[in-house]
Amino acid sequence: MLALIGLLGGFVTGISPCIIPVLPVILFSGGMQSAREAPRGADASAGTAGGRGSAGGGTAAATATAAPAQAPPRTVSRWRPYLVIAGIVVSFTLMTLAGSLLLGLLGLPQDVLRWAGIVVLALIGIGLIVPAFQHLLEKPFERIPFLNAANRQSSKLQGFPLGLALGAVYVPCAGPVLAAITVAGSTGQIGADTVVLTVSFAIGAALPLLFFALAGRGLAERIAAFRRRQGVIRVVSGALMLALAAGLVLDVPARLQRLVPDYTAAIQEAFAGSDEVQEAIAIGGLENDENAELDRCDPGATELQECGTAPNLRGIESWFNTPGDASVDLASLRGQVVLVDFWAYSCINCQRSTPHINAWYDAYADAGLEVIGVHSPEYAFEKERDNVIAGAAALGIEYPVAIDNQLATWTNYRNAYWPARYLIDADGVVRNVHFGEGQYAEGERMLRALLEEAQPGIELPPPTETADETPANADITPESYLGTTKEQNFGGAERYSAQTEVFTLPADQPQDTFALDGAWRLETQFVTPRDAEARIRLLYRGQEVRMVLAGTGTVVADVDGERVELEASGTPRSYRLLLADAPREGTIEVTVPAGVEAYSFTFG
Template sequence: MDRRRLGLLAVAALAVVLVVGVLVRSATDDESPRPTPPSPSASGTAPPRGTGGSLSSLTSPENEALSRCRPGADALADCGKAPAFSGTTRWFNTPGGRAEPPATQRGKVVLVSFLSYPCASCVRHQPYVNAWYDAYRGAGLQVIGVESPEHDFEKRPANVAAGLAGLDVQHPVVMDPRLETWTAYRNRYWPSSFLLDARGAVRAVQLGEGGYERTERQIRTLLRAARPDVELPSPVSGDVDAPPLPPTSTTPGVRLGWTHADTYAGAPSRPVAGRSEDYRLGADQPTGSWGLGGTWTADTAAVTAEGESRLRVRARSSRVDAVVGGTGTITVSTEEGSRTVEVSGAPGLVGLLRADEARERTVTLEVSAGLRVYAVTYA
């Protein structure tokens, strides 16, 4: 091959490299980074009971000091400056929707509380956060909620506003639709709390439910450190009216949709993606599984009833809830009887079964056409 032809080939190769480089840069520079989403259970991820959980291992210079905080520890630590909020959008419960991130709260003790409003664990957790805000905001506590979506419908401000109202949330909350602030705090769980002192340093981390008396003691310690002459009310955590933590024997919840076929048991053998399909319930429903009967359309994150549609689950629990969107009815049947639940308003958590005894049950839901079911949770 002559020297001229070699030169032409080299120029052509260089052109290909330059074009590929431009395409790669345009794909990454024109959009802000997309964090890797969590892989939650139906009721929100939860650390193993009693372990305290662990932070994400994805670190940056801004958040690597969080490793000095042992989640669930009694003692306060110095875990560095709190990461900045990133990628947040709509604010609620602030004057004129003004942004009020932790960086604007110097001189106050700040509790950054990550939540997903339809998450069953968050529903149990939020009454404690509300009680702390009511009791201590006059003494210098600010609570900032970060609504980090477990479901796509949480990316709509109207749905979030309705969900927060249903939880009686009065403190500021900001939407984190792309989970960028979630990622900045190395979070992995709904709910989670990061406690900041008056200098803006993270001093304690609580991952998942529980630890309420401990978190309140830490809040009181930091408030006294910030204002030595402050008068604090009596502790309030012991008086909070909230649903109890589920026993460790409770069956994990299930997410629905064709991407969650690992927990599906019925015919066809897995949900069909993206089109209306007729389903048949099996002879038995294994514990921890879900099955469909009648006509449904399954997408990546939910199943939508198309007619005479049934959803069946089996679990050990005393409470059964579902994350549902749309307007209609769900008739809940067990060997103990049946009841019909009206569904309307923004998508959210709907209470289906409340029993005195936690035991193994098969629960069949007759779902009216148009209702969209995202998850079934147990407690």
């Protein structure tokens, strides 16, 4: 069962937009380079077989005499596509399971293997363009029978080192299986089940790549021009590898992936929601030695508890608000009280809780408090580092922020909420966990108690007493996502799908829903008008209503009869439509112009 889940999870990843950057290399170097060349003169003789001859047979005799002098056709290894894919599977498996731990033991940066893969990719690319350089690269492999025995007249590299390099730089899209594997590997919880899951996932992710490699070979063998120009294909393959290596350095593949809608997101979501999958990989609650004792904490507790040593911060992509953007290790903060806050910059609940975290940091940093904001994205646009930095600046965040784009730390803490607070004492023990907004006075009281426990007799500043703006009632409209993969609360009559292009407002729309009117293009994360403008009608309950928008244009809203204009500009961020004195029910009709993307409505 575990192997099947890994295989299916990997296959869904393998058909996602994340394979786009490596496809050209797979097609040309993995596939077309293994195409067999036609015997010299075969194409020409096939075209002239019924042509000019000789009555006496003299020409035929001459041809027969000359034929043996032709050089034999170059034999090409048929194993090259399979060896490229095998290299990817081996490299990905080893890096995922052991790479993080090994680099940690050696004290090396976590991205050193990726850079090594880029270097190897570039060297192989140069070798394909310059044969003499390739000969130097092949020397170390001449004594390895596995790589040399398949065909001594073909490349001794046989594609396996290329696969190893691609496996080091190939970054699959995050999904439930990959999240479980990543946390298991980074925390050292590697048992037989983890190995089975990882290998089957790697094979599943590589199968689509093998298909493209074999398709490239088949194409090259069926078109004579390709067969006659294997030298050109070698040069093109090398150029593509160099381009991929340069692109990886400049982060171009990640930018290209963001331009392509994630057409597998709905499949991933359905896959992750399966009870069988969740039970098999314990997603959302992956228990290991680091986080097993977190269950001792009651998320609603208003008194300090003891819930085990705080789990490590794993898989962090980058940091900011630290000297030189250096990473922060929880172990180095022993002796200080630490607050780990999980957040996302467009989350309205996080926006309301941030002023309290900021106030605590300002008031108690000098007294030994360290705050670490772990930014765990909910939307694809929240994975953009520049967007996160801008969002943090808008919220006044000055404490260190860790960008957890793969949700590795999120999963290592078995977290499931935005925001979520984990209060850690000076000995590194989790003493309080709180999910969501609220309980700020209680949280500050416990924070002060830990500071006094760490430094008896310390004089603390007075409590911050920041106003708590958490909605007093829970009777508000749930967050409403507009993208097709996370759509919630659609109240129209049409099928909510990218195939539906025209919508009309229903005569009877349910409370706490939205409906569309006009021509819309529905993407996985957002909706945008097909024509000059289109409309959204929202029936809401709450005190505050906000809308996440991107692009450029003026969004005009009728909020219970009052005109509100929002000037959308640039990257996605949250804009306020309504802030009332008290919770209420109402109707908002929003006119969205072309060039503006609408992501969601949030309520408070």
